[in-house]
Amino acid sequence: MSDKKGIILSGMRPTGRLHLGNLFGALENWVKMQDDYDCYYCVVDWHALTTDYENPLRIRDNVREMVIDWLSCGIDPQKAVVFKQSDVKEHAELHLLLSMLTPLSWLERVPTYKEQLQQIKGRNLFTYGFLGYPLLQAADILVYRANAVPVGEDQAPHIELTREIARRFNHLYQKKIFPEPETLLNVYKVVPGLDNRKMSKSYNNVIEISTPPKEIPAKVRMMITDPGRIKKDDPGNPHICSVFAYHRIFNQDNLGEVEESCKEGSIGCVECKKSVATHLQNFLDPIYHRRKEFENNPLLIKEVLAEGGKKARAVARETMEEVRQVMKLV
Ligand code: TRP
Ligand code: SF4
Secondary structure: OOOOOOEEEEEEOOOOOOEHHHHHHHHHHHHHHOOOOEEEEEEOHHHHHHHHOOOHHHHHHHHHHHHHHHHHOOOOOOOOEEEEHHHOOHHHHHHHHHHHHOOHHHHHOOHHHHHHHHHOOOOOOOOHHHHOHHHHHHHHHHOOOOOEEEEOHHHHHHHHHHHHHHHHHHHHOOOOOOOOOEEEEOOOOOOEOOOOOEOOHHHOOOOEOOOOHHHHHHHHHOOOOOOOOOOOOOOOOHHHOHHHHHHHHHOHHHHHHHHHHHHOOOOOHHHHHHHHHHHHHHHHHHHHHHHHHHHHOHHHHHHHHHHHHHHHHHHHHHHHHHHHHHOOOO
């Protein structure tokens, strides 16, 4: 047994290269947890198929790109189990078995279900797999008997469902096989997109973690500042300016100074942006170089996933043996 605080599992869909919003919304939390918990970090490629089954071409590349981002940002496969969902077939078996005891109404009332049916256009999502998305997620979590799941707020209903399913299972088969996992809400740092909306791939306003540092100044120049500042010495309001949000993260030491000079109009936006760009470049530089190492050595990521898959399967297999026993399959 390890001396850790418990078992954590989290997952991300392989949507390609991650951006600063992903880093400061989720990944940073994952990195911090590695020392305190037994962490399982899963690339959920089956979940990606629930919406992209018609066009799966990019999933494989996306898995790779995402794992490179994880490792470049500090996920350490020596500390955390980094693996791909489809490498551990036990997730699918548990999903199937849980589907036997999951009332349809529990899935239909999950808020993300109806929202996404309305929001995602141009694809037929009236599928069995899409309805079952949160149940597959429950299987991801329960198969490692995770005690907690770090996620963003939007995912909280899925973890709640997971708890209900764990409870129902334990009750039906009169054995406490599954702990009820807690939701650990990600600590979030606000990184607005280049157009001052939420940073999101679908808005086309992101800064990718893998952006070459030399391209950063041009991106920062596109950012929206306080629109009330016309002349260089107009007093500004940093709190409505996306550039200031970046100072908050990347230039903490001088934050007070930047705020003051903006408010009194003694610094121009061009100069203010230059300073943020430099800090952001310094931040991304080591990440960029780590990424290059992985890109130059394609086998490395394969090995990490193979190794992680092996560790994950060993744990999942044990859980499934108990599950089969109580469900009288053996
Ligand atoms: N549904 C999650 C998301 O879209 C991804 C996910 C799949 C997940 N399985 C998980 C998250 C298990 C936490 C735990 O972000
Ligand atoms: Fe934003 Fe800086 Fe311009 Fe103030 S000076 S509005 S913080 S870019």
